[in-house]
Amino acid sequence: MATTNELFTHTLKGVSRSFYLTLRVLPTAMRQPIGLAYLLARAADTLSDTTAIPHEKRSKVLHLFRDQLVVPVADVHVLSTIQACVQGRLDNAHEQTLLQRLPELFTLLHRQSGDDKEKIITVVRTLTSGMVFDLDTFPLEESGDVSALTTSEELDRYTYLVAGCVGEFWTQMSVSHVPALKHWDKQSYAKLGIRLGKALQLTNILRDLAQDLRIGRCYLPIESLSKFDLSVAMLKNATQGESVEQCLHHYISIAAAHYMAAIDYVLGIPRHCIRLRLAALWPMLIGIESLLRLKQQARWLDPNTVCKVDRSWVYRMLATSTLQAPSNSLVRRRLKKMLGALNND
Numbered sequence: 001m002a003t004t005n006e007l008f009t010h011t012l013k014g015v016s017r018s019f020y021l022t023l024r025v026l027p028t029a030m031r032q033p034i035g036l037a038y039l040l041a042r043a044a045d046t047l048s049d050t051t052a053i054p055h056e057k058r059s060k061v062l063h064l065f066r067d068q069l070v071v072p073v074a075d076v077h078v079l080s081t082i083q084a085c086v087q088g089r090l091d092n093a094h095e096q097t098l099l100q101r102l103p104e105l106f107t108l109l110h111r112q113s114g115d116d117k118e119k120i121i122t123v124v125r126t127l128t129s130g131m132v133f134d135l136d137t138f139p140l141e142e143s144g145d146v147s148a149l150t151t152s153e154e155l156d157r158y159t160y161l162v163a164g165c166v167g168e169f170w171t172q173m174s175v176s177h178v179p180a181l182k183h184w185d186k187q188s189y190a191k192l193g194i195r196l197g198k199a200l201q202l203t204n205i206l207r208d209l210a211q212d213l214r215i216g217r218c219y220l221p222i223e224s225l226s227k228f229d230l231s232v233a234m235l236k237n238a239t240q241g242e243s244v245e246q247c248l249h250h251y252i253s254i255a256a257a258h259y260m261a262a263i264d265y266v267l268g269i270p271r272h273c274i275r276l277r278l279a280a281l282w283p284m285l286i287g288i289e290s291l292l293r294l295k296q297q298a299r300w301l302d303p304n305t306v307c308k309v310d311r312s313w314v315y316r317m318l319a320t321s322t323l324q325a326p327s328n329s330l331v332r333r334r335l336k337k338m339l340g341a342l343n344n345d
Contacts, residue, residue, distance in 0.1 A: 030178070
């Protein structure tokens with residue numbers, strides 16, 4: 001039988017190489033609760049996205065999953081029902097393995113200390129409510145229809161549900177497990193953590209827009225598109241032009257403002273807490289670099305053009321940032337230089 005340790009090595013690495021790097025650099029006391037929260041959320045996300053489950057049934061399956069978070073002991077029959085929905089039907093073998101290990105994940109959840117368990121349950125339920133929102137808001141993938149969010153406030157709320165809440169959770173777990181952060185103003189840093197999460201999610205939305213449009217989802221709200229004389233249909237038809245470029249730059253500037261605020265989050269982590277600082281810095285650097293490449297991309301709306309930070313850049317970033325991380329001035333200078341390039345038209 002696989003060991004619990006393998007959940008946070010082979011299983012987690014299989015479903016997310018980038019988060020695996022972040023988890024490995026975290027202080028030891030934080031690895032299990034944060035890794036567990038990630039794996040639970042990743043399992044729910046697989047259930048939400050897979051076409052192995054008919055669109056109209058995915059919300060019901062997600063609600064079954066969410067209910068098991070709050071019962072004293074997970075119901076093995078319910079978990080078996082969830083697993084049966086996708087057994088042998090997932091293209092991704094790593095995702096299949098993850099869902100096979102649902103009983104272990106829930107057993108481990110209910111073994112967490114009371115405070116950690118409550119925080120994990122809260123963040124996973126928030127994340128899954130964002131997944132349910134997706135299913136309730138957007139049409140069937142194969143329908144050919146496209147729906148969009150309506151207002152900027154709706155987009156901001158959505159980015160909190162699916163990512164901003166993680167920054168809040170991360171802050172709470174850091175304060176609980178890292179004695180050097182006992183002096184932190186939890187409320188202020190939680191707000192900064194939320195902004196970092198929102199920045200990362202906006203980056204994903206912009207990077208994946210063309211692909212999302214092909215499955216009927218437009219996260220850029222109609223309210224904003226109309227300001228640039230754009231429509232969802234124009235985006236789906238890969239219409240390029242000045243208006244599209246202006247719209248892209250508008251949302252890049254919003255993400256950049258969130259990243260700028262998050263500099264204080266990274267630098268607020270004491271320099272001797274190098275592991276925790278790197279765990280916050282790495283996704284931030286990758287996110288900003290992704291936006292820089294997206295801004296330079298000539299065909300943003302072409303679904304066949306993938307904007308991705310290559311592995312060689314990531315390896316260089318890991319090496320250089322590890323050397324820079326103990327210095328507030330070097331970290332600040334690097335981040336502000338990248339954000340300056342992002343805001344330079």
